[in-house]
Amino acid sequence: MSKKRLSIVDIAEKLNISKTSVSFIMNGRAQEKRISPELVERVMKLVKEVGYKPNSLAKSLRTGKSNIIGLIVEDISDPFFGAIARLIEDKAYKNGYKIIYCSTYNETQRTKEMINMFRDRHVDGYIIVPPEGIEEDIKSLQDDNMPVIMFDRYLPLVDTDYVIVNNQFSAYNATQHLIGQGYKNIALISFFTNQTQMLDRIKGYKMALKENNLKPCIKELPYTQNTKSLVEPITSFLKSKKNIDAILFGTNRDATCGLKVINNLGIRIPDDLAVVTFDDSDAYELHTPQITTIAQPVEEIAESVISTLLAKLKNGGENIKNQSIILHTELIIRGSSVAKSVKA
Amino acid sequence: MSKKRLSIVDIAEKLNISKTSVSFIMNGRAQEKRISPELVERVMKLVKEVGYKPNSLAKSLRTGKSNIIGLIVEDISDPFFGAIARLIEDKAYKNGYKIIYCSTYNETQRTKEMINMFRDRHVDGYIIVPPEGIEEDIKSLQDDNMPVIMFDRYLPLVDTDYVIVNNQFSAYNATQHLIGQGYKNIALISFFTNQTQMLDRIKGYKMALKENNLKPCIKELPYTQNTKSLVEPITSFLKSKKNIDAILFGTNRDATCGLKVINNLGIRIPDDLAVVTFDDSDAYELHTPQITTIAQPVEEIAESVISTLLAKLKNGGENIKNQSIILHTELIIRGSSVAKSVKA
Numbered sequence: 276m277s278k279k280r281l282s283i284v285d286i287a288e289k290l291n292i293s294k295t296s297v298s299f300i301m302n303g304r305a306q307e308k309r310i311s312p313e314l315v316e317r318v319m320k321l322v323k324e325v326g327y328k329p330n331s332l333a334k335s336l337r338t339g340k341s342n343i344i345g346l347i348v349e350d351i352s353d354p355f356f357g358a359i360a361r362l363i364e365d366k367a368y369k370n371g372y373k374i375i376y377c378s379t380y381n382e383t384q385r386t387k388e389m390i391n392m393f394r395d396r397h398v399d400g401y402i403i404v405p406p407e408g409i410e411e412d413i414k415s416l417q418d419d420n421m422p423v424i425m426f427d428r429y430l431p432l433v434d435t436d437y438v439i440v441n442n443q444f445s446a447y448n449a450t451q452h453l454i455g456q457g458y459k460n461i462a463l464i465s466f467f468t469n470q471t472q473m474l475d476r477i478k479g480y481k482m483a484l485k486e487n488n489l490k491p492c493i494k495e496l497p498y499t500q501n502t503k504s505l506v507e508p509i510t511s512f513l514k515s516k517k518n519i520d521a522i523l524f525g526t527n528r529d530a531t532c533g534l535k536v537i538n539n540l541g542i543r544i545p546d547d548l549a550v551v552t553f554d555d556s557d558a559y560e561l562h563t564p565q566i567t568t569i570a571q572p573v574e575e576i577a578e579s580v581i582s583t584l585l586a587k588l589k590n591g592g593e594n595i596k597n598q599s600i601i602l603h604t605e606l607i608i609r610g611s612s613v614a615k616s617v618k619a
Numbered sequence: 620m621s622k623k624r625l626s627i628v629d630i631a632e633k634l635n636i637s638k639t640s641v642s643f644i645m646n647g648r649a650q651e652k653r654i655s656p657e658l659v660e661r662v663m664k665l666v667k668e669v670g671y672k673p674n675s676l677a678k679s680l681r682t683g684k685s686n687i688i689g690l691i692v693e694d695i696s697d698p699f700f701g702a703i704a705r706l707i708e709d710k711a712y713k714n715g716y717k718i719i720y721c722s723t724y725n726e727t728q729r730t731k732e733m734i735n736m737f738r739d740r741h742v743d744g745y746i747i748v749p750p751e752g753i754e755e756d757i758k759s760l761q762d763d764n765m766p767v768i769m770f771d772r773y774l775p776l777v778d779t780d781y782v783i784v785n786n787q788f789s790a791y792n793a794t795q796h797l798i799g800q801g802y803k804n805i806a807l808i809s810f811f812t813n814q815t816q817m818l819d820r821i822k823g824y825k826m827a828l829k830e831n832n833l834k835p836c837i838k839e840l841p842y843t844q845n846t847k848s849l850v851e852p853i854t855s856f857l858k859s860k861k862n863i864d865a866i867l868f869g870t871n872r873d874a875t876c877g878l879k880v881i882n883n884l885g886i887r888i889p890d891d892l893a894v895v896t897f898d899d900s901d902a903y904e905l906h907t908p909q910i911t912t913i914a915q916p917v918e919e920i921a922e923s924v925i926s927t928l929l930a931k932l933k934n935g936g937e938n939i940k941n942q943s944i945i946l947h948t949e950l951i952i953r954g955s956s957v958a959k960s961v962k963a
Contacts, residue, residue, distance in 0.1 A: 343736065351695055351720070352705035361696035364722055365844070368729070373736055375719040376695070378708055385712070392687065392717050396740045500709070531901045538905070557875045558902035561882070 286321055344584065345393035346376035346402045347386065349427070350500070354556045355527060355571065356404070359426070362577030363402065370585055372399075381468070381498050383408040390416065400584050405430050407469055422587035426580050428472040429599070436587070438579045438600045442472050445569045445604040446479030449523055449551045452567075452606060454487050457615035458521035458549050464509065464533055465525020467495040476525055476553070492519065496529055505532040513540060520548060520615065527554035534562065550611040564610025572602050630665055688928065689737035690720035690746045691730065693771070694844070698900045699871060699915065700748070703770070706921030707746065714929055716743075725812070725842050727752035734760065744928050749774050751813055766931035770924050772816040773943070780931070782923045782944045786816050789913045789948040790823030793867055793895045796911075796950060798831050801959035802865035802893050808853065808877055809869020811839040820869055820897070836863065840873055849876040857884060864892060864959065871898035878906065894955040908954025916946050 283301065287294040297318055299308045305315045344367055348356040356378075364374040375398070379386040383406050390412050393401065400422040405413070413433050416423050422436075429437040453461050463480045467473065477493070484491050494512045496505055509532060513519070524530035530552035542548050544564060551567045552559065559566035579600045586592050627645065631638040641662055643652045649659045688711055692700040700722075708718040719742070723730040727750050734756050737745065744766040749757070757777050760767050766780075773781040797805050807824045809817065821837070828835050838856045840849055853876060857863070868874035874896035886892050888908060895911045896903065903910035923944045930936050 343740075350705065351708075352698070352701035354696070354698065354701075357696035357698075357701045361694065361722065361844070364695075365724075373721065373732065375721055375736070375740075377717065377719055378705065380709075388717065392719070396687075396719075500705070531905070534905055535901075556902075557879075558900075558905050561875070561878055561902050562905050563907040 286318065289321060290317060292318075341397045341399055342371055343373050343375060343396070343398045344400050344402060345389075345396075345398040346374050347389050347393075348376060348378055348404045349381055349406070351376065351378045353528060355554045355573070356427075358573045359577050359580075362574060363581050366577060366581040367585075370581070372585070372588075379404070379406055380500055381406040387412050394421075400424070400588055402426065402580055402584060404428065405470075420593060422584055422592070424580055424584045424587075426576055428470045431471065434597055436583050436597045436599075438576055438583070438602065439472065440571050440576070440602050440604050442475035443479040443482075445553070445606070446476040446523065447483045448479075449567075449569050449606055450480050450483035451486075452608065453521045453523070453549055453551060453612060454483065454489070456549065456612060458612075459489060460492065460519050461489065461521040461523060462492040462494060462512075462516065462519045463523050463525060464494045464512070464529055465496060466498045466529060468498060473525060480523060492516065502528060502532045505529065506536055509533050509536045510540070513537070513542065521545075521612070522548060522550050524550070524552035527552060527556055530554075530566070531556075531558060534558075534566070544611050545613055545615070549613075549615070551606075555607060559609075562611075564613075567609045567612040568607050570605045570607050572604065575602050630662065633665060634661060636662075685741045685743055686715055687717050687719060687740070687742045688744050688746060689733075689740075689742040690718050691733050691737075692720060692722055692748045693725055693750075695720065695722045697872060699898045699917070700771075702917045703921050703924075706918060707925050710921060710925040711929075714925070716929070716932075723748070723750055724844055725750040731756050738765075744768070744932055746770065746924055746928060748772065749814075764937060766928055766936070768924055768928045768931075770920055772814045775815065778941055780927050780941045780943075782920055782927070782946065783816065784915050784920070784946050784948050786819035787823040787826075789897070789950070790820040790867065791827045792823075793911075793913050793950055794824050794827035795830075796952065797865045797867070797893055797895060797956060798827065798833065800893065800956060803833055804836065804863050805833065805865040805867060806836040806838060806856075806860065806863045807867050807869060808838045808856070808873055809840060810842045810873060812842060817869060824867060836860065846872060846876045849873065850880055853877050853880045854884070857881070857886065865956070866892060866894050868894070868896035871896060871900055874898075874910070875900075875902060878902075878910070888955050889957055889959070893957075893959070895950075899951060903953075906955075908957075911953045911956040912951050914949045914951050916948065919946050 283294055283297045287297045296310055299305055299310060300315050300318045346360060346363060348360060351357055351360060360376055367374050377389050379389065386406050386409050401416060403423060403425050404427045405425055410430055410433050413423055413430065413435060424436040426438040429439060450461060461484065463477065465473065481491050496508060499505065513536065524533055537544065537548065544550050553569045555568040555570035559568050579602065583598060586595055627638055627641045631641045640654055643649055643654060644659050644662045690704060690707060692704060695701055695704060704720055711718050721733050723733060730750050730753050745760060747767060747769050748771045749769055754774055754777050757767055757774065757779060769779055769781040771783065773783060794805060807821065811817065825835050840852060843849065857880065868877055881888065881892065888894050897913045899912040899914035903912050923946065927942060930939055
């Protein structure tokens with residue numbers, strides 16, 4: 276049942292017209308080239324009959340351009356990555372590029388396979404939220420003159436464009452805010468990794484505490500797709516550390532699960548426990564009290580990523596030096612971290 | 620600087636061994652084929668030096684299989700689609716398939732371009748959340764024996780596999796629940812479209828009201844990526860319809876925005892206004908009071924979609940008849956829709 280694909284040449288022969296005319300018609304340039312509407316109709320009728328599809332992959336092999344960008348994020352169901360993916364896709368589309376995306380779940384092997392898949396699909400450039408251990412794969416893309424830009428984090432030993440936020444200052448600033456509101460036993464609950472963004476957040480948290488002669492208290496969580504598995508460790512941490520009066524959550528995933536645990540245990544925010552988290556979301560704005568967040572500038576991140584990559588994709592763009600763009604977060608102070616009540 | 624790709628033949632010639640041996644080694648079958656570790660090492664060393672990448676696109680042209688599935692959703696930043704995309708990706712990966720995805724934002728033209736892009740990238744099958752107006756594109760894929768499965772909604776005039784939920788009963792049942800709790804002026808606030816899932820939800824809502832001799836009150840919202848633009852119409856609707864005592868939201872996007880408006884106006888849930896929405900999410904579980912939701916079975920939707928498609932992709936699968944799978948939602952009753960207080 277499957278049909279053999281007809282080429283432009285076949286169509287031209289069948290209608291006894293020039294290949295160039297068929298090509299102009301197929302590319303929507305008939306009017307510009309003063310090709311008669313009658314001929315256009317004949318060609319389109321045949322095209323419909325024979326099921327001809329312009330083969331843009333063949334075109335991309337000829338021109339070396341597919342106008343497709345591969346976007347590899349950690350987890351597309353995470354509201355932070357979902358929001359950025361949507362913005363990047365939209366900005367790319369307005370510039371004539373399409374985005375195809377996939378998730379890594381921080382798995383090195385899976386990421387390597389995704390990179391190879393995109394390479395085989397002839398994408399023009401790569402936007403990657405890197406897990407650890409893919410340095411060689413990135414270098415190999417660069418050896419083939421493939422533009423690569425990272426965001427959210429970067430690989431310290433590979434020279435690429437990247438867009439991140441000022442994670443260390445953001446965590447430092449949020450912790451200072453809690454200290455300024457009278458909180459003294461401030462825990463950090465976060466998934467742990469050697470990824471740059473997390474190392475910087477931990478560093479900022481520790482620095483603020485040290486400056487104020489306070490002790491850090493860190494609860495490490497595993498990276499997991501199954502957030503239900505975080506309920507038990509967070510619950511037992513909160514039950515065993517009764518003196519904790521504030522929590523900084525390292526990611527929105529940790530915070531969303533943590534808030535469910537806090538509500539289930541009947542712990543009152545902020546009277547019993549103040550809460551601040553990275554990454555703003557609808558859930559934190561709708562929560563009572565509203566949750567103080569370190570909001571990443573998702574619009575600016577998407578804009579910086581796509582404009583930096585598009586500059587590289589333009590003719591001569593390969594001569595542009597790599598850039599590190601560090602955008603600044605905003606601490607949105609809400610009810611969950613107001614001044615500690617005097618009784619404490 | 621860009622390197623010419625070496626083929627398996629080039630590598631075999633350079634090492635003076637057979638092409639078949641190189642191929643077995645590249646495909647991880649050296650041990651099975653009793654190829655000496657010493658030879659494996661020589662091949663892998665050269666492969667690394669010359670930067671050979673197995674060209675799986677060439678392979679897919681030869682075998683007719685790419686083991687890639689194209690997933691086209693409405694909006695990847697919507698928690699419902701994000702969750703399903705993640706589950707589908709995971710299940711596909713465990714079955715040896717990769718997923719590449721993109722969003723349509725309900726735009727017909729963009730969807731056509733996405734379908735063509737995936738076609739040119741030689742995907743083996745398509746999972747599509749269809750906007751209106753792509754009937755011809757789907758038929759064209761089917762003419763080429765491409766398996767297509769839809770979910771969330773379907774195109775009534777095209778025969779494909781699809782997985783949906785019982786939208787009409789779900790809306791009917793949720794409205795009956797509100798009526799049973801004593802609410803009488805129940806509004807439906809939703810984005811409007813001719814898509815099957817929305818038509819069924821409206822029908823179910825109207826049927827429940829008719830059965831109880833109550834009048835429908837529908838506020839139509841436009842489909843938009845910019846949810847901020849929904850604030851004004853929802854606000855003026857709530858201000859002008861003071862007698863409304865309950866709202867059924869047609870989608871989670873409408874509800875999330877609606878809840879912000881309700882909270883901003885100081886309207887108390889459920890004392891002033893009961894709330895029920897389609898699609899469960901963290902935001903509704905964390906809200907005070909928790910929001911009653913019509914929870915779609917995301918795990919089962921993903922499982923049904925991927926298993927139906929994989930069956931079609933197997934040898935002989937093209938002889939399997941199309942199926943319509945209708946899964947059932949769960950009405951999760953929470954504090955936002957408890958019995959109307961007696962004062963009313």
